[in-house]
Amino acid sequence: MNSIRVIIVLVGLLILWHFTVEITSVPSYILPGPLAVIQTLGNQFPTLIKHAGYTLTEILLGFAIGTLLGCGSALTLATAKPLRAWLTPVLVITQSLPVFALAPILVLWLGYGLPSKVAMAVLIIYFPITAAFYDGLRRTPKDWQALAQVMNASPLAFLIHVRIPLALPSLASGLRVAIATAPIGAIVGEWVGSSQGLGYLMLHANGRMQIDLMFAALSLLALMAVTLYLTTDHLLNRLLKRMSLDDLKT
Amino acid sequence: MQVHGQGGLPSKSEDIIIKNFSLTYENRQVFSDFSLNLHSGKWNVLLGRSGVGKSSLLKAIAGLLPTRLFEGYIKRKDGTDIDGQISWMTQDDLLLPWLSILDNVLIRNRLRSSRNSTPLIKKEDATDLLEQLGLGNSLGQKPDTLSGGMKQRTALARTLLENRPIVLLDEPFSALDAITRAEMQELTFKYLENKTVVMITHDPLEALRLAHFIFILTGPIVCKAKYFSPESSPIRNLNNPEVMNLYDELISELSMSKGGKI
Numbered sequence: 001m002n003s004i005r006v007i008i009v010l011v012g013l014l015i016l017w018h019f020t021v022e023i024t025s026v027p028s029y030i031l032p033g034p035l036a037v038i039q040t041l042g043n044q045f046p047t048l049i050k051h052a053g054y055t056l057t058e059i060l061l062g063f064a065i066g067t068l069l070g071c072g073s074a075l076t077l078a079t080a081k082p083l084r085a086w087l088t089p090v091l092v093i094t095q096s097l098p099v100f101a102l103a104p105i106l107v108l109w110l111g112y113g114l115p116s117k118v119a120m121a122v123l124i125i126y127f128p129i130t131a132a133f134y135d136g137l138r139r140t141p142k143d144w145q146a147l148a149q150v151m152n153a154s155p156l157a158f159l160i161h162v163r164i165p166l167a168l169p170s171l172a173s174g175l176r177v178a179i180a181t182a183p184i185g186a187i188v189g190e191w192v193g194s195s196q197g198l199g200y201l202m203l204h205a206n207g208r209m210q211i212d213l214m215f216a217a218l219s220l221l222a223l224m225a226v227t228l229y230l231t232t233d234h235l236l237n238r239l240l241k242r243m244s245l246d247d248l249k250t
Numbered sequence: 251m252q253v254h255g256q257g258g259l260p261s262k263s264e265d266i267i268i269k270n271f272s273l274t275y276e277n278r279q280v281f282s283d284f285s286l287n288l289h290s291g292k293w294n295v296l297l298g299r300s301g302v303g304k305s306s307l308l309k310a311i312a313g314l315l316p317t318r319l320f321e322g323y324i325k326r327k328d329g330t331d332i333d334g335q336i337s338w339m340t341q342d343d344l345l346l347p348w349l350s351i352l353d354n355v356l357i358r359n360r361l362r363s364s365r366n367s368t369p370l371i372k373k374e375d376a377t378d379l380l381e382q383l384g385l386g387n388s389l390g391q392k393p394d395t396l397s398g399g400m401k402q403r404t405a406l407a408r409t410l411l412e413n414r415p416i417v418l419l420d421e422p423f424s425a426l427d428a429i430t431r432a433e434m435q436e437l438t439f440k441y442l443e444n445k446t447v448v449m450i451t452h453d454p455l456e457a458l459r460l461a462h463f464i465f466i467l468t469g470p471i472v473c474k475a476k477y478f479s480p481e482s483s484p485i486r487n488l489n490n491p492e493v494m495n496l497y498d499e500l501i502s503e504l505s506m507s508k509g510g511k512i
Binding site for chain 2: 148154
């Protein structure tokens with residue numbers, strides 16, 4: 001039912017777009033019609049796919065590394081009290097500094113290639129993951145802490161068997177935000193300096209007035225981002241459901 | 251019936267002695283120079299209004315309060331520590347939703363530290379106990395498929411399998427419906443026979459049903475507990491005349507007490 005609704009909305013928007021272009025007769029170098037974009041998608045498919053693959057690699061690498069770093073930081077914050085005072089300012093800085101402002105520096109340091117874009121994506125998702133997971137870890141119910149203490153549980157075993165699983169719904173929220181924002185990091189990185197990727201292709205096409213190619217790249221990016229988000233969301237929901245954590249309030 | 255200070259039963263070396271217990275919480279004095287003798291092998295019920303400090307006292311006994319918060323002496327009468335001899339049951343069943351009933355009651359095996367000498371709980375023992383508690387057909391089920399009473403029975407099984415001599419009960423039945431509560435009270439009483447039970451509750455009827463000894467904590471600052479020891483032995487029926495008489499008395503004691511907010 002839901003997917004039918006999505007398709008109806010999408011087709012509706014495409015039709016609206018088509019007729020807006022028809023009626024206002026806006027020049028195609030400002031807004032090409034959907035048919036022209038679809039045609040370009042077909043013609044330039046190999047180029048588009050090549051660049052999309054590059055951007056996808058950046059996003060996925062950034063997501064993986066950012067998740068690892070974020071989870072590591074959250075676990076450190078939750079378990080090592082003395083380090084908390086030192087790590088918190090780092091976290092606040094990564095969050096309050098506009099990451100876009102760092103992009104030129106990252107490109108300068110890490111070069112035009114993959115690493116600077118991955119670093120951008122990592123910087124963007126690091127905070128939401130750390131914050132969400134740490135929040136979940138901090139909220140281990142007091143009664144459970146008491147029970148563990150009375151049982152003489154080992155802190156490590158308690159962390160692994162109780163605290164981390166109970167924090168998974170919170171981590172999942174962080175991961176959803178992360179997969180939705182990671183593409184931003186990758187694209188901004190490509191805009192600042194790159195010779196590959198959909199962000200680069202868009203700039204490149206823009207400079208040559210190939211607005212239909214720009215829109216084709218944008219559509220592909222949108223499709224990729226939505227697919228990534230929906231897949232992640234679906235997998236997370238399945239995991240939480242399997243663990244009967246899906247209706248647990250966090 | 252005794253309505254006096256501490257007395258009555260001759261004290262045993264396993265009794266738990268609380269002496270000169272003082273506790274200040276967020277600038278409010280909750281206990282001052284409080285002393286109590288908890289009888290071993292019996293049900294000791296601490297009764298008091300919400301916020302009077304029952305939970306804090308129970309936590310202090312369990313060793314869960316940071317020592318900077320309180321002063322005092324909590325040991326066995328013979329001077330030995332009670333650390334590591336306690337199990338703990340709360341209103342919240344604290345079952346882990348991703349584990350089966352059987353794995354939930356065996357959770358201590360996962361949580362124990364490797365250098366700890368606590369023996370592993372045997373799976374057969376756990377299965378036997380769960381069967382006795384009427385959960386034999388639900389061993390593999392997860393908690394969210396069970397009723398409230400079944401979950402609480404699972405929590406009881408987990409507590410019992412700890413096999414510790416002292417059991418602290420933190421209002422374990424207060425979230426249950428009336429019928430389930432009565433069933434759980436009976437089951438718990440039956441299975442905790444001969445253990446030193448310390449239960450806190452704000453319900454005089456629950457206290458009268460289960461307790462060998464009732465201690466009323468009255469605020470705002472708790473200095474001593476009024477002590478009741480009904481003549482009949484628990485579990486008592488609620489139509490027992492002694493229960494009815496004592497009920498009025500407990501209510502009037504409680505209504506004189508002012509519970510603070512904790």
